[in-house]
Amino acid sequence: MPETVGNFVSGEWTDSETGETFAVENPADPDDVVARFQQSNAADTERAIEAAAEATDEWAATPAPERGRILNTAAQQLESKKDELTETLVREEGKARPEASGEVQRAIDIFYYYAEKARDLGGDVKASSGSGTTLYTVGEPLGVAGLITPWNYPIAIPAWKLAPALVTGNTVVLKPASLAPTVAKELVEALDDAGLPDGVLNFVTGPGSEVGTAICTHEAVDAVSFTGSGQVGDVVYEQAAEDQKRVQLEMGGKNPTVVSESADVEEAAEIVGSGAFDVTGQACTATSRAIVHESVYDEFVDELVAYAEALSIGPGLEDNDMGPQVSASELDDTMTYIDVGKDEGASLETGGDALESGEYEDGYFVEPTVFSDVSSEMRIAQEEIFGPVVAVIPVSDFEESVAVANDTQYGLSASIVTQDLTEANRFVDEVEAGVVKVNEKTTGLELNVPFGGMKASSSETYREQGDAGLDFYTTTKTVYYNY
Structure with a gap:
């Protein structure tokens, strides 16, 4: 009997108010049901967003090295389960085993990378034109980040959005793609087991027309990061930009x-x-x-x-x-x-x-x-x-x-x-x-350098990964300190 997975809201796994679930099937054998997930609606999503909003102050006040420690612990847990995660990814998405194993390792490496970056978070000190004044900047979290991720890299892409969002002090509502949400659920469990406070990370599954739209339009969401098709990305941008949310889109390619x-x-x-x-x-x-x-x-x-x-x-x-x-x-x-x-x-x-x-x-x-x-x-x-x-x-x-x-x-x-x-x-x-x-193939990315496209491949607002991944999730405060 396949596992039925709930939504993760305020530190608890809960069922959708719809009472409906959907099956995630093995594309090599659709009779093999990997798991069942919640067919959530807008009200379910709103509860997750409200939980994230309630957790923002406490998480933003948590020292960055402590946030990094939680990411590091979660990475260790993922590493200990690498073979199991690889098999799950193959079963729900279809990749060949070496490809799936490489993707799982990528997610682990991303968590380790941003865990270390946590120790370097801070602003810049600049020379002031006046005496007795220190001039510096401080990076602060945006608040609630809504992450909408695709099925083709179902653990790596959630990881490269989650890690910089969390380490910079944002709370998160994650909507994974319905075709392959199982390994994303494993990221949530690893972070929860590592000691992430309740409400900091929330996980909601279901159709984009309900869950995605609620994330893009809710007034408590401060930033939306989306990877997927250009057609859907255009809708996400239009919805999220209406109340001037910060938006990051990575879309198609030819x-x-x-x-x-x-x-x-x-x-x-x-x-x-x-x-x-x-x-x-x-x-x-x-x-x-x-x-x-x-x-x-x-x-x-x-x-x-x-x-x-x-x-x-x-x-x-x-x-x-x-x-x-x-x-x-x-x-x-x-x-x-x-x-x-x-x-x-x-x-x-x-x-x-x-x-x-x-x-x-x-x-x-x-x-x-x-x-x-x-x-x-x-x-x-x-x-x-x-x-x-x-x-x-x-x-x-x-x-x-x-x-x-x-x-x-x-x-x-x-x-x-x-x-x-x-x-x-x-x-x-x-x-x-x-x-x-x-003299290299178009696929394959290093995690410590920016990634993003031009023209219709991207919103061309913010890049992902490396230091650029941190930039999207922070805003800058400039301090004039006259002593």
């Missing part, structure tokens, strides 16, 4: 890797293939477009096809290279885009089929898919697919490759594979993306 004339083609194919097909392409930073110089184009397509066809597909707990998509609807969306690519005249080089028979009959599996002969105006080169599909676009020179890379509404992550230093440096300067990589 991330390019440029393969230059000088590139090692085999290496380039591995970089693109890993960026496109890891985590089943379900990453906002996944490589969706390979923009390839015509002199190496045919060779590159052959190498990328070979890479895709060598991948093993199946349940993540069985040590396959690529797991299923997270849900039937996500698989349907991917198959729709594959049909669009065919209809637009792109050449399907490999893949393109949903796997539905034999060992695949119960899950949401799709083959890694490569299209060639793609032009930049095609929908498969412009719209985010969020599945293991890559479009290979030929270009005649470096200038055209940058123009094609920038020819999209998105600007999240971009990379170039080249042995030409001039091209590498020009690409860094000219590409329109918040994350730029040279």
Whole structure:
């Protein structure tokens, strides 16, 4: 019998007033129910927000090193359960085991990182123009932070929002994605066991139309951090900005890797293939477009096809290279885009089929898919697919490759594979993306540097992770101290 998980409000696990729950299913085998969660409504969410508001003064007055100690203790607890957390993540989201293990470790590392940063929190001392005066700044918490997180990194993204919010003295209401909330619940339990005071962290599950809207519109919420689709992000921004909440949005991507004339083609194919097909392409930073110089184009397509066809597909707990998509609807969306690519005249080089028979009959599996002969105006080169599909676009020179890379509404992550230093440096300067990589895949992030996008990929207000993650959750007070 699967566990039924309550909402976490004021330090207690409670049922929704709706009396309704929803099931979280294993995408490799939907008959395997991981857990059941509360189908909460606006009233449930309001109670969580009020609990967070009541806890703000006490938590803000807690010394930052003590906040860091709680994060550190929670990280230790998560580390002791890493194998269990990894299996849970695979079961509810579908990632291959090594990918899930890496994500769990990422969450642990984030907690440790911000636990240490707690000792460095403070302001700056500046030189005053007058004698007998000390001039300095103080960083203070905003108050209540509403965090709305996605299903594709269901423990790492909640961790990288939670840790800086808590360590800077904010209280939190966390709404995880309904497709994969179980590992986020484990973060809450670890922090509670570590001694986080009641009301500082509250956890509410349910539909965005109820829970998300209540978070974005409630007058007691001071900041909203959202990661998800652009369509939902636009609604979040509109709702939260109405009463001038601080807002942070990270949304979609259509991330390019440029393969230059000088590139090692085999290496380039591995970089693109890993960026496109890891985590089943379900990453906002996944490589969706390979923009390839015509002199190496045919060779590159052959190498990328070979890479895709060598991948093993199946349940993540069985040590396959690529797991299923997270849900039937996500698989349907991917198959729709594959049909669009065919209809637009792109050449399907490999893949393109949903796997539905034999060992695949119960899950949401799709083959890694490569299209060639793609032009930049095609929908498969412009719209985010969020599945293991890559479009290979030929270009005649470096200038055209940058123009094609920038020819999209998105600007999240971009990379170039080249042995030409001039091209590498020009690409860094000219590409329109918040994350730029040279001779690396578009996926994968360091936790101690800012992360965020440009254009429709982000609100372009505040970055996440590193010191930038602390900036979003604090406001500055300037002190003139005449002694």
